[in-house]
Amino acid sequence: MTDVLELEGVIKEFGDEVVTRVLHGVDMRVHAGEFAALVGPSGSGKSTLLNILGLLDRPTSGSVRVAGKETTELTEAQRTALRGEALGFVFQFHHLISALTAAQNVMLPLGIQVGRMTSEQEARAVEALGEVGLADRAGEQITKLSGGQQQRVAIARALIKRPPLLLADEPTGNLDTETADDVFKMIRAKSQESGIACLFVTHDPALAERCDRIFKLVDGLIVDVRPGANAGS
Amino acid sequence: MPTTLFLALSFLREGRTQSALISAAVGMGVAVIVFLSALIGGLQVDLLAKTLGTQPHVTVSRPEEQPRALWADQEDGAIVLTRLEQAAQRQRGLTGWQQTLEDIERASGVEACSPVVAGPGFAVRGTVSKAINLIGIDPLRYDKVIDVRSRLVEGRMVRGGAEAAIGVELADSLGLSLGSKLRVQAAGGRTELFTVVGLFDMGNREVNERWVLTPMRAGQTLLGQVGAITRIEVRLPDPFEADEVAKALSGRTGLETESWMQTNGQLLAALRSQSSSSTMIQVFVILSVTIGIASVLVVSVVQKRRQIGILRAMGSSRGDIARIFLFQGGMLGVLGSVVGVALGAGVANLFRSVAVDDAGEPLFPILLDTQLMVTASVVAISTGLIAALLPALRAAQLDPADAIRHD
Ligand SMILES: Nc1ncnc2c1ncn2[C@@H]1O[C@H](COP(=O)(O)OP(=O)(O)OP(=O)(O)O)[C@@H](O)[C@H]1O
Ligand SMILES: [Mg+2]
Numbered sequence: 001m002t003d004v005l006e007l008e009g010v011i012k013e014f015g016d017e018v019v020t021r022v023l024h025g026v027d028m029r030v031h032a033g034e035f036a037a038l039v040g041p042s043g044s045g046k047s048t049l050l051n052i053l054g055l056l057d058r059p060t061s062g063s064v065r066v067a068g069k070e071t072t073e074l075t076e077a078q079r080t081a082l083r084g085e086a087l088g089f090v091f092q093f094h095h096l097i098s099a100l101t102a103a104q105n106v107m108l109p110l111g112i113q114v115g116r117m118t119s120e121q122e123a124r125a126v127e128a129l130g131e132v133g134l135a136d137r138a139g140e141q142i143t144k145l146s147g148g149q150q151q152r153v154a155i156a157r158a159l160i161k162r163p164p165l166l167l168a169d170e171p172t173g174n175l176d177t178e179t180a181d182d183v184f185k186m187i188r189a190k191s192q193e194s195g196i197a198c199l200f201v202t203h204d205p206a207l208a209e210r211c212d213r214i215f216k217l218v219d220g221l222i223v224d225v226r227p228g229a230n231a232g233s
Numbered sequence: 234m235p236t237t238l239f240l241a242l243s244f245l246r247e248g249r250t251q252s253a254l255i256s257a258a259v260g261m262g263v264a265v266i267v268f269l270s271a272l273i274g275g276l277q278v279d280l281l282a283k284t285l286g287t288q289p290h291v292t293v294s295r296p297e298e299q300p301r302a303l304w305a306d307q308e309d310g311a312i313v314l315t316r317l318e319q320a321a322q323r324q325r326g327l328t329g330w331q332q333t334l335e336d337i338e339r340a341s342g343v344e345a346c347s348p349v350v351a352g353p354g355f356a357v358r359g360t361v362s363k364a365i366n367l368i369g370i371d372p373l374r375y376d377k378v379i380d381v382r383s384r385l386v387e388g389r390m391v392r393g394g395a396e397a398a399i400g401v402e403l404a405d406s407l408g409l410s411l412g413s414k415l416r417v418q419a420a421g422g423r424t425e426l427f428t429v430v431g432l433f434d435m436g437n438r439e440v441n442e443r444w445v446l447t448p449m450r451a452g453q454t455l456l457g458q459v460g461a462i463t464r465i466e467v468r469l470p471d472p473f474e475a476d477e478v479a480k481a482l483s484g485r486t487g488l489e490t491e492s493w494m495q496t497n498g499q500l501l502a503a504l505r506s507q508s509s510s511s512t513m514i515q516v517f518v519i520l521s522v523t524i525g526i527a528s529v530l531v532v533s534v535v536q537k538r539r540q541i542g543i544l545r546a547m548g549s550s551r552g553d554i555a556r557i558f559l560f561q562g563g564m565l566g567v568l569g570s571v572v573g574v575a576l577g578a579g580v581a582n583l584f585r586s587v588a589v590d591d592a593g594e595p596l597f598p599i600l601l602d603t604q605l606m607v608t609a610s611v612v613a614i615s616t617g618l619i620a621a622l623l624p625a626l627r628a629a630q631l632d633p634a635d636a637i638r639h640d
Contacts, residue, residue: 047638056546057634077550084548091637095543097240099247109547111236157547 004165004197005030005053010062012048022048024220025062030197032164035188037208037228038201040217046201047169049217054167055083067164084113088158092170096142096150102129103138106157128156132186148179152186159190166191166198173203237553241560248533255529256568262522263573263613264580266515267605271581273511275600277504284500287440288493289378289466290475293337293482295327296489326350326461333486334465340485342478345377346467348449352456354419356445358407365403366443367417369452378468381433381446387411388431393448398431400441417445419455519616526565526620530558534628541628542636551629558628562621563614570613574606
């Protein structure tokens with residue numbers, strides 16, 4: 001099986017004078033189409049790790065391969081291009097563009113890629129919103145939607161380009177149990193349907209057990225990798 | 234539509250209260266610039282027209298004869314100046330001037346030139362006599378240097394023979410009208426009887442009281458300068474080149490030249506200081522508009538930190554992010570210039586219709602041309618872009634991982 005993500009010896013330190021090492025040499029691989037959970041106590045470095053493999057941040061040392069491409073030597077512009085091509089993001093807070101409607105938010109990755117906003121993109125966005133159950137809210141301003149609806153718009157946006165890898169940093173962390181369950185199911189279904197691999201950060205052990213594999217990060221090291229107990233449910 | 238422009242417009246629309254307020258502020262700045270420039274420009278054009286309406290840009294004449302010094306030897310060997318003897322009262326005229334005239338006409342930066350014979354005299358009617366300035370002209374050439382023809386209130390320009398065109402004030406004080414006879418006595422004692430064929434109003438009391446225009450031949454005879462002229466008057470396409478052209482002409486002809494800029498030093502200094510204080514006001518207006526736009530955009534960058542982060546995560550380059558904010562600055566400039574040009578033109582027109590004299594003529598000439606409005610708009614838009622530079626750079630330099638983090 002090919003790997004969409006390969007990390008080797010990733011170390012991350014913060015600070016110039018007082019250096020704190022947050023990641024102590026992380027090795028991990030995520031297979032194409034796989035749905036993996038990343039768990040660990042608060043402050044263990046999950047978000048730091050996700051930012052690095054999302055090419056939003058650079059590791060202090062170690063190698064990061066995304067979609068088969070070694071990224072540590074890439075220029076800023078090349079990293080930006082790869083990010084746009086190969087990666088989708090969902091965060092704990094939706095990070096939607098408040099000035100835009102739901103459909104405009106969803107079409108944005110397409111618009112950024114080609115440099116123009118077109119009506120064809122908008123049609124695709126409306127369709128994608130339909131698939132996450134928001135067909136009738138496409139023209140709505142983001143601020144008028146509920147938290148769960150906003151997160152579903154963010155999911156539609158992250159998947160519109162069908163990237164090989166979706167990075168989800170606690171997308172359910174801010175939602176009540178029921179809504180969290182909905183959102184999780186939606187991400188799971190959508191990525192399975194399109195063959196998109198996902199790395200899903202969560203504090204909820206029950207959700208983690210429903211993933212194909214679980215990576216456990218403690219103090220900046222992967223201490224355990226095992227299959228989810230309820231994978232596929 | 235380009236994605237960056239689309240986002241810029243969406244951001245402006247989202248913060249519409251701020252956008253409207255800052256556009257209004259930019260608009261007021263532009264209005265001040267438009268109004269001030271229109272007023273000052275109008276005043277200056279008017280003053281210049283009044284000044285240059287009765288003056289040639291450059292005058293070419295024979296060098297004045299130097300005063301002669303009389304020296305005496307003292308007993309102790311020192312030499313003392315006992316007396317300065319002025320040159321003879323009557324200037325000797327320019328003879329053989331036709332060659333010089335042609336020469337000047339061919340010189341670069343010269344639009345027209347005209348020979349003039351002039352001297353003091355008296356206009357006499359009955360028992361009344363008035364001091365006048367007798368000016369003998371070549372009617373065909375003179376108009377191209379000093380436009381009397383269009384300022385005629387009655388009659389026509391002189392053509393030949395014993396005809397005279399005089400100012401309205403002189404006509405008033407001597408009770409002259411078209412067709413009246415006017416006796417002119419020159420300083421040398423010669424007299425001549427002229428027929429008044431034209432009355433002019435040059436917009437200058439002194440000129441209207443003193444000028445008596447006659448054909449060249451009659452003037453030369455009266456002033457005892459047969460065949461000679463007093464000076465050549467020159468008009469330039471650009472009056473502000475008078476100093477340089479005067480210098481060039483003096484080198485070319487070997488004669489003495491004087492530019493209107495030399496004779497009107499005070500007026501020029503006043504115009505210049507007026508212009509520079511107006512420029513200074515405009516610079517401060519532009520500065521405060523710039524700071525206003527910049528501060529609104531800086532706040533917007535801070536507020537939108539996370540959204541900028543996610544745009545970067547979705548593949549927007551630093552350049553894209555910078556452009557989004559530059560577009561916003563540019564658009565604020567565009568909105569502001571639309572508001573400002575309308576407001577400025579409105580105020581200028583209002584001023585023009587309110588500040589009038591008894592006859593309903595505007596007190597202040599206001600020069601409101603499209604070029605001014607275009608310039609003001611260009612200034613406003615560039616101001617917007619420049620003001621957006623700093624916020625745009627800040628936005629582009631945000632570290633995406635930092636920007637997205639919640640803390
Ligand atoms: N830019 C930074 N500069 C300095 N320290 C940082 C920076 N980013 C993260 N850290 C530190 O790195 C450690 C790991 O943070 P991180 O956000 O990755 O943890 P996390 O596992 O995502 O925690 P949580 O579950 O609470 O989200 C923390 O101690 C944090 O203070
Ligand atoms: Mg985190």
